[in-house]
Amino acid sequence: MGRSPCCSKEGLNRGAWTALEDKILMAYIKAHGESNWRNLPERAGLKRCGKSCRLRWLNYLRPDIRRGNISHDEEELIIRLHNLLGNRWSVIAGRLPGRTGNEIKNYWNTTLGKKAKGESSSQSKQSCQSKSRAIKPMTSTQPSKSTQTTQVIRTKATTCTKCAWKEMGRSPCCSKEGLNRGAWTALEDKTLMAYIKAHGEGNWRNLPERAGLKRCGKSCRLRWLNYLRPDIKRGNISHDEEELIIRLHNLLDGP
Incomplete structure (x- = not known):
């Protein structure tokens, strides 16, 4: 592949990591961040391979690792x-x-x-058994497809938005009166970012009033999540990302 090994492997520790080594690695990454694993051991004073440091951090020492049994x-x-x-x-x-x-x-x-x-083996057996069974005809007591469609249309037509909210046990986040509905301005973006930086994400229903924005709480939440978050990846979607999106969509939202 045209790449050289990250280190010579001579004189390096190969056994289990000690508590002291873990402490040194965590302290170094806390001070300098995750980067340049090839040179990290020498700079941190560890007699370990760069790959070993990276795997130790990613699989055991990261603070966001979820502990406990898999649900x-x-x-x-x-x-x-x-x-x-x-x-x-x-x-x-x-x-x-x-x-x-x-x-x-x-x-x-x-x-x-x-x-x-x-x-998978039990499902294949069940599918074989189901294919061998005769399909029962539809009884006359079941409503036709056209009747069901008419009932759905009537339900949608006779149920207004406020009634739907009440049936769900929730009220709209705001009255919508006197709120800005057009494109967000640079000043509004700056105000929203400053408020979230100071108070964090949460309680979107009351955020507009507290931040001094004439916007709906839902609008503020979507603006932040889709456009203003600092961890949003900019630029064109790569070919690998396109393939992964298609495969995940077929798996999670397919028939």
């Missing part, structure tokens, strides 16, 4: 993503906040892989 919902999502992506553990981990690719890989190889194979 049933997480298991189902891992199985569905594995059927689509295969053994791309880092990509799968990106869909489960706080989980690492190494953790998911180990859990799959020890527990979940066998469970997924058992479920």
